[in-house]
Amino acid sequence: EVQLLESGGDLVQPGGSLRLSCAASGLTFSNYAMTWVRQAPGKGLEWVAGISGSGGSTYYADSVKGRFIISRDNSKNTLFLQMSSLRAEDTAVYYCAKLYSSSWSLIWLDPWGQGTLVTVSS
């Protein structure tokens, strides 16, 4: 069974930085593209960033481009999201999710992790 476990969420001041991790198990990690999706409190789902299985291709929402960096360590079965210049509107639960294949093509998100809460506030 594939399991994804996020960590790293915290309370951070505006302008600060944070790194989220997503540890994967039950799969050959490098065979799958991965993505981050966030959900502000009481709101809907917003796609944040994605990365191919090899890590060679990355994709970002305009709202985070230039501030967030998605990466992965396939030797450690771990996905990362480095977040900088954080703003109040980045406050959300951040989920990692697996795609169907290694390429950024069949964007069926399954499964998702349980999420980690990032709060940006002074």
Place this chain on the structure above:
Amino acid sequence: DIQMTQSPSSLSASVGDRVIITCQASQDINNYLNWYQQKPGMAPKLLIYDASNLEAGVPSRFSGSGSGTDFTFTISSLQPEDIATYYCQQYENLPITFGQGTRLEIK
């Protein structure tokens, strides 16, 4: 960006009812449309991929149809455990976008 508009935003139905949720894309997305279920306090779960394909292990009372810009998600006979918010998601173009969600309640 492709806008996804779900209707209704909320819905109250009785156990055993047929429930229909629609999702309209602002441009042609072929069949690149998925449906997710999010129960309170939990992560979303994929139910339907590519408009009409049932994910493995998902009960057959769930179904999807449509192509182009107009899509439908149906629960043939509502069960108490189906209480959740349902989202459509397109992946024809980046950025991936979701509908605003349909909150389903039991009457």
